[in-house]
Amino acid sequence: GIVAGLPSAIFNTVRLMQAGEITLFLLLFVMAFMVAILAFIVYMERGQRRIPIHYAKRMMGRKMMGGQTTHLPLRINTAGVIPPIFASSILMFPATLASFSNNEILSKFSAYFAPSSVVYNVVYVALIIFFCYFYTAIMFDPKGISENIQKQGGFIPGIRPGVRTREYIDRVLTRITLWGSLYVAAICVLPMILIAQFNVPFYFGGTALLIVVGVAMDFMGKIESYMISRQYEGLMGKGSKVRGR
Template sequence: NFGMIITTVITLTAGTIFLMWIGEQMTEKGIGNGISLIIFAGIIANLPRATLNFFHIIGPGKQLSVFGAVLVVAVILAVLAFIVFMERGQRRIPIQYAKRMMGRKMMGGQTTHLPLRVNTAGVIPPIFASSILMFPATIAQFSDVPWLQDISAWLGPSTYLYMGLFVALIMFFCFFYTAIIFDPKDISENLKRQGGFIPGIRPGIRTKEHIDRVLTRITLWGSLYISAICVLPMLLIKYMDVPFYFGGTGLLIVVGVSMDFMGQIESYLISRQYEGLMSKGKIKGRR
């Protein structure tokens, strides 16, 4: 029914735009990234139902034994701990600033670092990769063309072709998105302008090449880490017949948004404490 298709497209588009507007309002007037929090809430909303379904399949003669259930919970906790560890991981490049005379004061001379996250791209690569792989199946739902149905079957989530393409696309988008959001040339120029340099590396082109080389190595390990997290649930379902109600992308989103949200709350509380100390100092000074 062509009218039904048009109505569905308009409804989904309008709903998406409305959710984007709500997310922008949350970002401007609240704490955290609004759109990420909406996705986070949608994933967490399925947690109670998934927990009940998990307990229903535990017991003698059922899909999982008690030992198997404990093993599954241990694997999930280990995966969550590994995600937190990798999301916190950084490669710190030491930065030194040359001493300069400004008036009668000697400025600079301090040592700091440039933090490079292991997972610089975040959850964008698996989201893009899964969206591309889901596109043929989505088109096949609205068509009876045989070759489209064959492609949809080949790209099923449990097939080796899907897993291989998924890993390849994740690694591609990790490098692609990192290159978009992080420019080593701008970093090297800003350091040179501010009198900063990497010990043992000449400012300018050499600094840019060094940062680019380190970032490439980190991004490679980050892409392998994201690929492993996203493919692990598929392997558990395929080979061990273990019910895994959350995909790897969902786990990355939940952990990443939670850590970002808690970090922003901590920064907000610290800033409020400093504001309180400053206001108390002003009051005491007036007295």
């Protein structure tokens, strides 16, 4: 539904240009801003903090196991698009109650939370930051991860296994979640500010952009995985033919 609205958005923009309501400079600014926002979203969604993990060597039977180095990837935006969806749903609740009631106090209260108001944007940003931390805490368990690393004989260089590892992972995750929540809040609020303050014809909200980019990146990742698996199967097939000869 989000991508399906693109043709109508382009048509409305052309109609506004013909009517003289927007200038060519403003249109070029919007297009450049869109490209910059999309590039920034892709960069942040792919961004991650990699914590190095070393595995000590140990004997299992007659084989020497371990001695490898890997990493624990922590995404900047672990929560995804869930925080802005929850935040917008909560902020829509007063307006929904006001639509079913003729209460004057409730109507005035809901007016403060109009999408173009300063109060709405401030509360929206605060809720996004809160839900980013809340959802990340649900999705990511530093205690369980530290225990699994310790059971497999791994350790983070300079950090003791166990409680210290859990505290270190939790501290790093808290820091990158702060930057991730600020990034999500900026993406969601900037389009509304451009529409409300500068009357810019920005037809897609920040949540919609996050969803579209996330789906596109997931789709491209699946295609890449499929192509790699096909190449691997082709190599295995050639190898079996060579052995058969």
